[in-house]
Structures are given as structure tokens and as C-alpha cells.
Amino acid sequence: MRKLAAFCFPLMLTAPLAAPLAADPLNEALTRAVNDHTVPAVDHFDVATALLADVAGDDCLPEAVKPAYNEAFDAWMGLQHLHMGPVEANGRILAIAFWPDKKGLIPRTLSGYIADEDPVIENPAEFATASIAVRGLFALEYMLYDAQFDGYAEDSYSCHLVQAISHDLHRMAAAIKSEWTAPDGFAQTLLLAGEAPHPLYLSKAESVQALYTMLTSSLEVTRDQRIGRPIGTFEKPRPTRAEAYRSERSQRNVELILMATRDLARKLAPGEMPLSEAAFEKTIALVEELDDPDFAGVEDPMGRLKVEIVGQNIDTILGHLANEVGAPLGVSAGFNASDGD
Incomplete structure (x- = not known):
């Protein structure tokens, strides 16, 4: 390429300058949106939920967890509008944020788990298949902010439930980030469209x-x-x-x-x-x-x-x-x- 540029340079002194290649607004918009908006959003949610899981693991009581909870919720508000790909896969979007809860399933389900001391919270893989009404940001909101649930003691079942919900949120966030940003991940599915190995969008x-x-x-x-x-x-x-x-x-x-x-x-x-x-x-x-x-x-x-x-x-x-x-x-x-x- 350097030899070609040097060879052409004298000609450019006398010939009209070649018009630059026409910009592709659609491709530029897609590249900006994917790389500068979606990727930072999934990364932020992953980082914030990792902090939440760490904090809850160290101290599960509401006043200790609330700041990290709000950081995680803030990060979710930067991502939740992307109802696509890994965010929706495996029902994640509802497991992360089950709202509106029109039938009041969350408090009833939480009460049942706590009353029965359901051992599902002891196994992260099993908890990942538990009811969406006992998982995610809104179940955690009840545990931290609702008078029916927030009076629990350290090392109680409720304490371990808070830890399970927090770790499950980070598990989902980490999966979203991995599936979005992998070399063959959803970001590339968007960017390559019809040229992707497994195209979801034709153009x-x-x-x-x-x-x-x-x-x-x-x-x-x-x-x-x-x-x-x-x-x-x-x-x-x-x-x-x-x-x-x-x-x-x-x-x-x-x-x-x-x-x-x-x-x-x-x-x-x-x-x-x-x-x-x-x-x-x-x-x-x-x-x-x-x-x-x-x-x-x-x-x-x-x-x-x-x-x-x-x-x-x-x-x-x-x-x-x-x-x-x-x-x-x-x-x-x-x-x-x-x-x-």
C-alpha cells in the first residue's frame, strides 16, 4: 500500500482530487449504537451486580445491601430497554425485573419460600430455575424495603435468600455480558447482520x-x-x-x-x-x-x-x-x- 501511495502522489498534483468514499450513515449509526451504547450498558450491569453479590455475601442485612442494590438497579435502567438477544434469552428479562406484578405474586412467593425454608436457595443452579417471583430486583426490593420482610437477622433463611437473589442477578448479568461481547456474540450479530455466521437480521x-x-x-x-x-x-x-x-x-x-x-x-x-x-x-x-x-x-x-x-x-x-x-x-x-x- 505504501508503494502505491507514493506512485500515485505525483499524479494528484495535476489531477483533480478523487472524491472521498461516500459515508454509510446506516452502518455508522449501527456501529456507534452497538459499540458505544450497548456494550458499555451490559458491562456496567455486570460490574454493578458483581458488587451487589459481594456486598450481600459479606453482610446480608438491608442497610448494608441497599447502596449496592441501588447501584445495580441504576445499571439495569441503562440496559433494560434493550429487550433483545441475551437480555431476553432464557427468560432473563423477567427474572431480573418482574414488573408490573399485577397479581401480587412476589410477596406471596417470598412468604412461601421463607415459611418453608425452601432449600432451593442453597444451590445456585437450582435457584436459577426457581420462580421469577422470588428472583431479581423486585424480589430483592421486598426483602430490603418492605416491613413484612426486612426485619431478618444475620444468618437467617431470609439472609441467605437475599444472598441467593444477589448472586443470581450477577450470574445473569455475567451471562448477558459474555453472550453479548464474545467474538461471535450478539454485538457481532447486530453489526454483521446478514453476513453473521448465524444471522438473525438479514441486513x-x-x-x-x-x-x-x-x-x-x-x-x-x-x-x-x-x-x-x-x-x-x-x-x-x-x-x-x-x-x-x-x-x-x-x-x-x-x-x-x-x-x-x-x-x-x-x-x-x-x-x-x-x-x-x-x-x-x-x-x-x-x-x-x-x-x-x-x-x-x-x-x-x-x-x-x-x-x-x-x-x-x-x-x-x-x-x-x-x-x-x-x-x-x-x-x-x-x-x-x-x-x-
Whole structure:
């Protein structure tokens, strides 16, 4: 290559400069989204859950575990919008975050395990096949924050259950990271698309569309579930339907998912997205101003209105993303399995 460059150089003095190769916005968007968004997200969740497992192993009592628990939940909010590949494999997404629990299965299942002192918690492989209602972040939230469960003593069955849940979360996070980032892992499945050894997406446009669907679906779920469930109706608000209200994470989770989806949108956008940026900034500011960690304020008409306005602004974000990200890339949101949850 060096000889060829030297040979051609004199010709370039008199001949017009050759036009640079045309950029491929679709491929560039895909590369940015996979390498700079998805890979850091799976890595962060792995690291945070490793810390959680270590902390719980050393001291299982709620006040010791809570900080690491919240770090792990923060990391999950940076990953949970990627309902695809290893995140969904083997039912992981529900085992990690079983919400909404519309029938109250989590407290009933936890109570049964504790009452029976079910020995399944002693074997990590067996616990990996246990009910999703006794695993994951929301089962752990009950154990750490709910008065029915959080009064346990060190070396009790409940203590060991907390340790089992924490280690199981890290086991799943480590598996997601391994399967996502391996040389033949899901990141390569997205990047190579139809050229992958075992293609899931037939073209890079399909890979980009899948990621764009994750982006829009997560915002829709936030509007309809994280916002819609607690606000209920004007006559009957339902604050205890808010996500993670026991640990006072309801407001924080909305803020974190907005930040995660904004980052994915930035990575996918083939150019500037000024209207989307402004809409994200406004919506995140509205969430920060709520000062309502568990969305208990929805019982007050003014508090309910403030939360409802956040949902309305998410609609605005979705409209701008369609024009500034989806349309320039030639993709639109497809079906996502989480849409009907």
C-alpha cells in the first residue's frame, strides 16, 4: 500500500482530487449504537451486580445491601430497554425485573419460600430455575424495603435468600455480558447482520430498525406503565402501582430511562437532532423538578398533573425521534414483545 501511495502522489498534483468514499450513515449509526451504547450498558450491569453479590455475601442485612442494590438497579435502567438477544434469552428479562406484578405474586412467593425454608436457595443452579417471583430486583426490593420482610437477622433463611437473589442477578448479568461481547456474540450479530455466521437480521437496516424499536418501545412503556400506572384516573390515582416505589426509585427510574434512551438516540442519529435534544432536556428537567421519589404525590391533583405532563412530553420526544432519527435512517419502529406488557 505504501508503494502505491507514493506512485500515485505525483499524479494528484495535476489531477483533480478523487472524491472521498461516500459515508454509510446506516452502518455508522449501527456501529456507534452497538459499540458505544450497548456494550458499555451490559458491562456496567455486570460490574454493578458483581458488587451487589459481594456486598450481600459479606453482610446480608438491608442497610448494608441497599447502596449496592441501588447501584445495580441504576445499571439495569441503562440496559433494560434493550429487550433483545441475551437480555431476553432464557427468560432473563423477567427474572431480573418482574414488573408490573399485577397479581401480587412476589410477596406471596417470598412468604412461601421463607415459611418453608425452601432449600432451593442453597444451590445456585437450582435457584436459577426457581420462580421469577422470588428472583431479581423486585424480589430483592421486598426483602430490603418492605416491613413484612426486612426485619431478618444475620444468618437467617431470609439472609441467605437475599444472598441467593444477589448472586443470581450477577450470574445473569455475567451471562448477558459474555453472550453479548464474545467474538461471535450478539454485538457481532447486530453489526454483521446478514453476513453473521448465524444471522438473525438479514441486513444492517434490520439491525438498526431493531435498535430503533428498542428506543421507541422503552419510551412508550415509560409513558404507559411507569407514568400511566401510578397516575391511574383523576378519581382514583394509584401510587402503589409505581415502579419500585418501596425503594423510592419511581422518579429516578423515569429519569434514568430518559437518559439511556437519549444516549441511544444520539448514537443512532445520522446527524444533529435539535428538536429531540430539546424535548429530552425539557422532559428530564420536568422529572427532576417533581421531587416525588415514589410518586406518592399523584394522590394530589397538582402532583398528578405534573407526572402526567411528563408522559405528554414523552409523546413529543417520540414525534421528534421519528423525524430526526427514524426517517433519515429509513427505519420505523417495529413490534416489540414488551409493547403489550
